[in-house]
Amino acid sequence: MNVDKVRDEVKSKEGEILHFKFNGSRNQKQEFEGEIIETYQAIFVIKLRDNNIKSFSYSDLITSSLEIVK
Numbered sequence: 853m854n855v856d857k858v859r860d861e862v863k864s865k866e867g868e869i870l871h872f873k874f875n876g877s878r879n880q881k882q883e884f885e886g887e888i889i890e891t892y893q894a895i896f897v898i899k900l901r902d903n904n905i906k907s908f909s910y911s912d913l914i915t916s917s918l919e920i921v922k
Contacts (some may be wrong), residue, residue, distance in 0.1 A: 855910050855914070859891065859910050861919060863891045863898050865888055865920070866889070866890075866906050867887060867889075868887065868888070869885070869920040870882070870885065870886065870888065870902060870920055870921075871884075872919065874912075874917065874918050878888070884901075884906075886899055886901060886906070896908060896910070
């Protein structure tokens with residue numbers, strides 16, 4: 853999967869409430885729901901239900917560090 857394809861897929865989901873799974877370093881695992889509110893060339897921004905903001909790179913999706921659960 854290339855970055856352009858992932859970027860287009862994320863852009864198409866902008867504004868939807870989605871469920872995410874994040875596998876961080878040192879076995880940190882988080883699940884959260886939020887809305888993709890902005891997409892940029894290298895990153896995208898998610899607004900969580902509690903109004904906090906998280907940003908991720910498209911490579912997080914490519915490497916499966918971040919998953920969008922359907």
